[in-house]
Amino acid sequence: MTQNSTPRSWVASANGHADFPLQNLPLGVFSNNGSAPRAGVAIGEHIFDLQVALEAGLFDGAARSAVEAMRGGQLNAFFELGSEARVALRSRLLELFSEYSTERGSLEAHGAKLLPLAADCQMHLPARISDYTDFYVGIEHAQNVGKLFRPDNPLLPNYKHVPIGYHGRASTVRVSGTDVRRPKGQTLPAGQTEPVFGPCARLDYELELGIWIGQGNDMGDSIAIGDAAQHIAGFCLLNDWSARDIQAWEYQPLGPFLSKSFITSVSPWVVTAEALEPFRTAQPARPAGDPQPLPYLFDKRDQDGGAFDIELEVLLLTEAMREQNLPAHRLTLSNTRYMYWTVAQMVAHHSVNGCQLQAGDLFGSGTLSGPESGQFGSLLEITEGGKKPIELASGEVRKFLEDGDEIILRARCARDGFASIGFGECRGKVLAAR
Amino acid sequence: MTQNSTPRSWVASANGHADFPLQNLPLGVFSNNGSAPRAGVAIGEHIFDLQVALEAGLFDGAARSAVEAMRGGQLNAFFELGSEARVALRSRLLELFSEYSTERGSLEAHGAKLLPLAADCQMHLPARISDYTDFYVGIEHAQNVGKLFRPDNPLLPNYKHVPIGYHGRASTVRVSGTDVRRPKGQTLPAGQTEPVFGPCARLDYELELGIWIGQGNDMGDSIAIGDAAQHIAGFCLLNDWSARDIQAWEYQPLGPFLSKSFITSVSPWVVTAEALEPFRTAQPARPAGDPQPLPYLFDKRDQDGGAFDIELEVLLLTEAMREQNLPAHRLTLSNTRYMYWTVAQMVAHHSVNGCQLQAGDLFGSGTLSGPESGQFGSLLEITEGGKKPIELASGEVRKFLEDGDEIILRARCARDGFASIGFGECRGKVLAAR
Structure with missing residues (x-):
């Protein structure tokens, strides 16, 4: 191969x-x-x-x-x-x-x-999506976001044991190029105790790897970690558009809901495991002190070659930048190596309780940020929740996305001696709330 | 009608x-x-x-x-x-x-x-389920569960403003009579810091009303509260089987996942709004001090007649009880009147952000407990998390469900001058973990 x-x-x-x-x-x-x-x-x-x-x-x-x-x-x-x-x-x-x-x-x-x-x-869309699951395996993102809420203890105790994930909304997964209508919803203004209703004011993107499931499993069966890679049909880019203000107010105790379900964008092309073979890499060694995965999540071959070296990029193009013919502004340059869990571990975990996976199910990796400035996979991290706006060549500033803003995700795999390949784009432009 | x-x-x-x-x-x-x-x-x-x-x-x-x-x-x-x-x-x-x-x-x-x-x-199953959403509108359940974790402040601040819900797993919704394989997963034993892997030891049921969605909405559109009842095709019983030990360890920060996705059971018959018409009732007045719903969740006609008076019952039949020909043990006798939000409010909320609902989508109400002992819709509440086992006529005790236990949900609508109707049963028997 x-x-x-x-x-x-x-x-x-x-x-x-x-x-x-x-x-x-x-x-x-x-x-x-x-x-x-x-x-x-x-x-x-x-x-x-x-x-x-x-x-x-x-x-x-x-x-x-x-x-x-x-x-x-x-x-x-x-x-x-x-x-x-x-x-x-x-x-x-x-x-x-x-x-x-x-x-x-x-x-x-x-x-x-x-x-x-x-x-x-x-x-x-390449497939009919029966179920869409969004994971949270980007540890740098989990730490960056955790720091905003819990500066001394950003990662929850389960993070390094459990490939955390949650069920997403399948009906609103759309192919790249579909416009993103700004959602409306309940939010709690800072310092107040009564929520208000209106258009989201903190609209964000999330840079994720998408995983298309191939062969599934019967309900009650599990997919062993050693077999898990065989159950993956391919990969894409995924933008988990997020309404941060709606999310902050709604997410306790059952997790994100309307803050995510208005749309999820995916790139149209399914990049196969065979095409990505040269860009496989060892899962980075866990830092000293980190627990080892439980046996149902551990496979030597997966640890040795189950990660991917895929460069991920996010660009922003505003209405004013388009009018001034300015190039898109790079928001993020990250990599799939920042996944704390491999895709095989995600498959093994998801099915270990007997949950039925089906061909065409979609997984999101969770936001893939790197540890450094310039590598953050969401505006929440880049602007520290809106506290540090970014400046654009158009003279504009952004804390979160404005109407007319377009987000473009790209991915590139490169390695000496091999042809580079990419994923094609995952684009979406924000439209004003109805 | x-x-x-x-x-x-x-x-x-x-x-x-x-x-x-x-x-x-x-x-x-x-x-x-x-x-x-x-x-x-x-x-x-x-x-x-x-x-x-x-x-x-x-x-x-x-x-x-x-x-x-x-x-x-x-x-x-x-x-x-x-x-x-x-x-x-x-x-x-x-x-x-x-x-x-x-x-x-x-x-x-x-x-x-x-x-x-x-x-x-x-x-x-009566329909192909594209998406399944589980709500949390049983306020007595939310309070009972909240008390176990936060005795002084059982309800979170958003509860009376937001019809809390989360995305469930559609692929494992099954019709009544399907056996329930005990799930395996990660749990954190009490007092320890390292999780273990094995069969769930705290398997539970949850008594819920199921709602079948009729006509949907396009992505980006919303269903107004006044129109919401027209988008409901019918009702069923729903058992949201829950692995409490897996849930406790996995659910932070993104909500329940593998603790619920191993199976969800529904009764097979779709009881229509027309059949339930005589059993409609006014939504109980909110207690003094409770906030009024935001305008997108408020409709006078819905408040006056958008709730239902449906008696809900849960029975337990163990292997020993079957052998001794003992009648099933009633665990719960509750009612849909304990819903803090109406089904119309659930539909309006779910679509207010532009989330697309589709015909055949399934909603769960969340566990419908009453305030009194005997009305609790889960063993978590009945046994206070396993602290107060129940005694059965067979001489057995139960903190949570054992292999061979069968849970039977029933519903009955009765009103003077009208024929009583029921929903048929929603049954499921627990099988040992594989």
């Missing part, structure tokens, strides 16, 4: 593409010219239409079964097939799109029907 | 039936003899097979559209049609099954194909 950096594609825009070179081949669901949503693969500036390719007889065996499972414009049944189908499809895609492909001519003959420009397509 | 107590049915077992007289006519999904799940109506000891009735030409107009929407064995599309379709169907059902029905002969000619005995049928 290791990759070689040299292979190039006859799809010219793929070579050196920031996100989608031949080595990535992420899966997604798209439509164009008013068509029904259908599955495709991103390659360079193009999308490879898998439905057209299937009808053209380009697949057989396990790769054909994989593409057939994508019919209907949702990847759930494909996710359910597991890694064998995914690997077979990837292998065939590498063959088709290699610069040495013997099928280039026949592929090119199909033209834009088989390989439309991504710019001409609209992306959709 | 008011009912008359006199109408009787030619279906003999319906007259005086504890749950399903002619006045109830709840909807559900069933199968028998290995058939595919399909929609039916409970009447006395029978189920009226709506698919067979449709094919026999028994419906036209809005009633026919209502039944056609149930094809596929899930009620979601029917729920989405709203109250007009539901009322049209009810009206036709009352006509068909009245003792004065002119169609009795032709109905009886179909025999058990049209009206199988419920005892010969298997029930299924």
Whole structure:
């Protein structure tokens, strides 16, 4: 499953593409010219239409079964097939799109029907999401936020034992590009005892890694830590938009609710475990004094290679910046290495009580901040809860997000000797409250 | 929409039936003899097979559209049609099954194909549940539980302003009769600082009213309090099985997670708002000093008639009691009047931030305890967290649930001059951990 950096594609825009070179081949669901949503693969500036390719007889065996499972414009049944189908499809895609492909001519003959420009397509959610779970495994974020409330004791006693998570709202997960309507709700103004109702005044983003679940488990069964990686279909970027003022007032004792459920954005492309293989890394050693994971959360192979080195970036573009043609302002440059728990540990923990996971379930990692300034994955951390506004090149300042502000998440994997790959963007623009 | 107590049915077992007289006519999904799940109506000891009735030409107009929407064995599309379709169907059902029905002969000619005995049928979940939300509107429960942790200040400051709720796990909602596998998980033994892993030792039930959502709302829109009742398709009983030891260790800061997600049981029949109409009541006046609801949660008509008078009962049957042929032990006798917020307030609150509700979403009310001993809706309250075990006629004692214990929820609506109706049972038996 290791990759070689040299292979190039006859799809010219793929070579050196920031996100989608031949080595990535992420899966997604798209439509164009008013068509029904259908599955495709991103390659360079193009999308490879898998439905057209299937009808053209380009697949057989396990790769054909994989593409057939994508019919209907949702990847759930494909996710359910597991890694064998995914690997077979990837292998065939590498063959088709290699610069040495013997099928280039026949592929090119199909033209834009088989390989439309991504710019001409609209992306959709890749799967029907039955359940969405948001974790809290970014320990630097947990510490940064904890410090705002408990300066002497930022991490709760369970943090280093339990991969903390909670159930999120599945119905409002939306694909990148969907506008974000500012939510209204109850808030308790500082120093007062009676809440007021109105538009959120402390709207924030949260930078997260999204995880798409592949094969699930029956209710009452558990997924062992050693098997957990096999139950992950792929990865995306996730923005867990948060209304901090609503959250502060509502969250005791049962956790965040309306402060999060107005929308959650995900990037459209499912980046596979195979594409991320070169960017696997050992889970950072736990600092001296930290407890070891309980046995159901410990697997040597997972500790040795179950983490990922993925650079994560957040950009802000305001209305004024767009008008002045200013470049987007970087808010965050972080990395998935700041996860205290691996994705395998998240899967093992989630199912250890017999909770049924299903293909197409979505996990969020929780906000992935680094320890340093510039690495914080939310405005809550960057501005210390609004106390330290940031200044923008447009002359504006921001404590939290204003109407018209757009947040752009990006991810990049780079390693010497390997082609870099990215995730594509996860964008969302804030609209005024209704 | 008011009912008359006199109408009787030619279906003999319906007259005086504890749950399903002619006045109830709840909807559900069933199968028998290995058939595919399909929609039916409970009447006395029978189920009226709506698919067979449709094919026999028994419906036209809005009633026919209502039944056609149930094809596929899930009620979601029917729920989405709203109250007009539901009322049209009810009206036709009352006509068909009245003792004065002119169609009795032709109905009886179909025999058990049209009206199988419920005892010969298997029930299924009535709808595909996209999202499940559990509220916390039982104020006596909130106070009882709060007292265990904060004796002087049991209710948190937000309780009387916010209909507190949190997202639950949709994938593990199961129909009554499904066994409950004891979950395993992390717990922190009393007085220790390191958690251990093993089967839950403090397994509990929670008595709740379940609410099925009918017509939903688009993301970004809200459902006004005055319209909220129109978005409710019906009601059921819900047991929010809870692992108290897992809950105590995991729930800070994001709320309950694995302590609840192993299973949630619901009764199979959807009792409609029309059937419950005679049992509507005014929302109890808030005690002096309590805040008034914010305007988005206040509607005079809802305050005057948006609450329900439904008696709720919980029974326990242990393995030893079954062996000794002892009757089930009543743990709880409570009522939906102990809800601090109405179901309309729950709907209005849930959608006020633009969160999309969808037909088939399920709400739990939260545990509905009364203020007195005998009215507590969980063992946590009854035994004060295990400190005061209960004694059973079998000679056994219980602090929490043991393997083999079965919990049975029941509900009954009674009012002078009206036929009593019930909800049918919500049962679940505890199996040993795997």
